[in-house]
């Protein structure tokens with residue numbers, strides 16, 4: 001182990017500060033750009049090194065006291081030591097950098113980041129683990145459970161459920177604690193920011209009204225909001241419970257299919273193309289009839305096969321909701337063959353953590 005004094009230059013996606021030691025990048029968690037720190041190098045690789053913070057010699061004006069006693073040890077939060085305003089600046093910058101470096105957009109059409117009305121007490125669900133009478137989350141960097149009495153980024157209802165669960169001395173296993181009742185399927189984590197996200201998408205799509213495909217639809221969070229303005233809405237997800245929930249209160253113009261996106265989307269886009277120009281390959285398929293596609297994939301982004309499906313029959317308008325800017329940027333690099341990127345909007349769905357949600361608006365060329 002080597003102890004070094006470093007100047008933090010930037011904060012990388014994922015939340016670690018980046019410094020240089022003899023030209024080599026050194027990642028130091030819980031630091032802020034501009035700070036002078038002392039750190040222990042704990043892992044040294046050819047291209048970079050990892051260090052643990054020992055002392056902040058010159059703190060940033062953005063440094064604040066964390067609200068959670070577990071911060072620094074718990075694997076959940078990375079930014080409680082940074083003022084909320086600066087977290088927003090940081091996340092906006094990280095998205096823009098990914099767009100320049102990975103998506104190869106010379107001038108990314110960035111919209112201002114949308115903040116969370118609550119910077120603590122916003123999470124509407126958590127999963128805690130129980131083992132040998134310890135109930136909590138895993139530690140940062142180690143697969144070891146930490147006993148957690150309260151989680152300050154979670155809603156009071158979630159913390160109440162945690163207190164109740166702990167009182168039962170639960171059996172070993174995983175427990176999902178939720179502020180809202182409902183089917184056990186994917187649900188957005190921060191209610192206020194999820195509403196802002198859905199409103200934003202509705203505004204972008206205000207002039208679209210024909211056929212909406214909500215791929216990765218879950219229980220239809222976006223599809224259901226937008227259904228009143230579209231002639232027809234198709235939702236696709238492979239989670240049968242989510243599709244059952246979506247079907248329950250579906251209007252006559254909403255259809256939900258349980259299946260793999262790549263397969264079902266190819267079928268749907270082919271059907272659209274065939275319904276307009278069944279025989280004549282010279283009739284352009286782009287935007288016939290006006291198809292609007294929303295994708296909201298997991299962090300891995302779109303598979304190569306799915307990107308192919310979309311590029312083969314591009315919808316007129318596409319909204320890409322992403323919880324991982326690097327995979328969004330990777331996919332945009334390829335989708336630009338057939339789409340122009342009209343805007344990129346970051347949303348702070350997960351304050352205090354390094355997670356970032358972003359929405360790209362694409363228009364077929």
Ligand SMILES: C[S@@+](CC[C@H](N)C(=O)[O-])C[C@H]1O[C@@H](n2cnc3c(N)ncnc32)[C@H](O)[C@@H]1O
Pocket residue numbers: 186187188216217218219220221222236237238239242259260261262296297298
């Ligand atoms: C980030 S969630 C989005 C859910 C929804 N848009 C919402 O806001 O509630 C991703 C969803 O994609 C689904 N999914 C992931 N990979 C899939 C695939 N290859 N085919 C179909 N569904 C998939 C998951 O079941 C999950 O519901």
